[in-house]
Amino acid sequence: MSLYELLGTVEVGLIFGLVALGAFITFRILDFPDLTVEGSFPLGAAVAAILIVNFGWNPWPATLVAAIAGFGAGFVTAFLNVRFNILHILSGILVSISLYSINLRVMSGPNKPLLGAHTIFSAVQGWGIPAYILSPLLLAVIILSIKVLLDLFLHTGLGMNMRAAGANPAMAAANGVNVGRMKLLGLGMANALTALAGAMFAQSFGAADAYMGIGVIIIGLASVIVGMSILPVRTIAQATLACLFGAMLYRFAVAFSLNADFLGLKASDVQLVTAILVVVTLVGQSSRSGMGKLLKRKSS
């Protein structure tokens, strides 16, 4: 792997760290398996791309608006669940398939190239240091700031209410927490982070594409599972760090499978490698309890 490739992987790994933070909020904190991200990731990309290319917006506000659009998508999913009692998984599926059509509308087509457009990465060009070094640095600063902000939020009164609402809804309600409202806020936040990742990915990759959301849910979940089973997660700050680490590790596994000609793997095997990585981690995790006991009992 060349340095160029390595830094490219780091860059994508950092961007998908945001997706992992989103999955951490929904799956781990709220206990709400949210499939909206499959639609909100390309939504963020589409909104940012269209604002930058067609409307000539500055890339920073365009990226911010993309995140707000993502918040809206997550809010709708939570609303379907909280207000109309639609099953959480189904709510997410409904919103993500509608977003597929919406994204085609937003882009007036299946994709929107950003080549040559002014992006957030343009800001760090022409400092005499190559962009492929500065872009990951810029992303690292942005993503770590978001991580710290999320950590701080989860320690506020509101953030703690959200954690309680996910961990023990009956107890949270008995302690004055509006559980439904916490879901609305949490899903909004998670999808804002995902859409932000989509917007950044499109700007880094050079295009927004209606199909770029496929598999995002698994990437996010895999990052959270892999990260949290490898690193210690005693505190919130450690847990969010583990999510970022998991996303990075996941991207390296993908880069590895793309480069593993010697193993007979092809680029199209990426999704299979992902699935195997998640299964191996889950089995490894449970072997400390369930599987391990099972194996021990058999051998004794």
Added chain:
Amino acid sequence: MIEVSDVRVTFNKGTPLEATALHELDLVVPRGQFLTVIGSNGAGKSTSLNVIAGLVRPDCGKVVVDGQNVTDWPIHQRSRLISRVFQDPKMGTCEDLTILENFALAHGRTQPRGFRFAIDKTIRERAAERLKLLKLGLENRLNDKVGLLSGGQRQAVSLLMATTGETRVLLLDEHTAALDPKTAEFVMELTREIVTELKLTSVMVTHSMAQALHYGDRTVMFHRGRIIFDAQGDKRAAMQVSDLLALFKRDQGEELSDDALLLG
């Protein structure tokens, strides 16, 4: 003060399983009274508690707490007036949060902290001070996750959390039923101390007739969705479990068949 008037609750309405859990219930618990509630399974005692807390919406009737008509309030809104301790120790506390965070959560009920940090020096000190009452050394374990505590410890912490803040009404739903006898007594004595000290209006549902007569200042007995017995003062003070049983037999013309009630 709690006023339940003319409340009817029907479960599985419009289905073959339709069952009336409460028949036009009227119950007034004056300010500062400690009411104990007994009854066999399905008598309506837990349902009446759930009607007060907001878990069960009545078909008709009215619930007034501290002078406010809360009939249409959701659970989280009622929690500003009403505290609860659940039967299952796992329910009353949040095991993923630390002891201190659980306390802060209970505090937020009457004083929400929004975007301010959930925990500050005042809350830390107050939690430590309250936990000292237990004499379990928990004040030195503020940053331990509640999941590490035993059932009895968690129930004691739930009780302290429920009586933190400004709520004046306390609902206890068989809160010692899942504990071993010694721990149950400890939690019960703690309940008595706190309720007396803070002059809380309390309703305790219990399966044990002995406990119902021993604690509190008034006892009501539910049977098939109705109150069939209501005693306080001297009449109650002179009562034994056997009197209660005899009374039940005379009024209902049937033996009380719930073993749990007799043995408890």
